[in-house]
Amino acid sequence: ISWQLVASAFPIAFLSNPFVFVMLNIVLAIEATGICAASWFFGTIHKKVAGFQLDEVYVGTAEERAAGKYPDRSIHPGRDFTMGTNVLVGNPATWEEAIDNLSGKETPSQMRERMLANIKSLREMSADAEGAEKDAYEKAIALELKALDVVNGEEEEAKAAKEAAKAEAAEDKPVPVEDLETGTA
Numbered sequence: 001i002s003w004q005l006v007a008s009a010f011p012i013a014f015l016s017n018p019f020v021f022v023m024l025n026i027v028l029a030i031e032a033t034g035i036c037a038a039s040w041f042f043g044t045i046h047k048k049v050a051g052f053q054l055d056e057v058y059v060g061t062a063e064e065r066a067a068g069k070y071p072d073r074s075i076h077p078g079r080d081f082t083m084g085t086n087v088l089v090g091n092p093a094t095w096e097e098a099i100d101n102l103s104g105k106e107t108p109s110q111m112r113e114r115m116l117a118n119i120k121s122l123r124e125m126s127a128d129a130e131g132a133e134k135d136a137y138e139k140a141i142a143l144e145l146k147a148l149d150v151v152n153g154e155e156e157e158a159k160a161a162k163e164a165a166k167a168e169a170a171e172d173k174p175v176p177v178e179d180l181e182t183g184t185a
Helices: 002-009 011-016 018-033 038-050 055-059 062-066 092-103 108-128 132-171
Strands: none
Touching: 002 011, 011 018, 108 132
């Protein structure tokens, strides 16, 4: 600390010394690299306290991930996926299915199952309830039934639209014309 006091008391005399000037530039260059930053020190302490290990311990090497030894696990059952690129291969219909699968969007049958399970549990809770609580359960059941009707209606509309698209595609097919000379289509 004494050299800092001398430097602050006599800055011109301190910096005019060629040795101090060279040493100051070297020290500032080392500090600019970040090698002496306090974050390295705190990071080392945190690593020892928390017991961190290399990434390979947690996620495996690139070769192990490619071989499927460390697959990613989804918190949603049935939607597990493995590490890889997001390049979609194949025809565009499968791309849409892949994107729908990643979006977490429920199918109508999944929504129906969930709603029926909710209705069942609400009816069980309503059986034990009285007064305003029973009324609240009955309103919740009515809302679930209304949502179930909406899901059924949307599914019927989607089926009708799909059938209409198929019919339209069938109409757009060219009709073979017979060759008058050979009698073939």
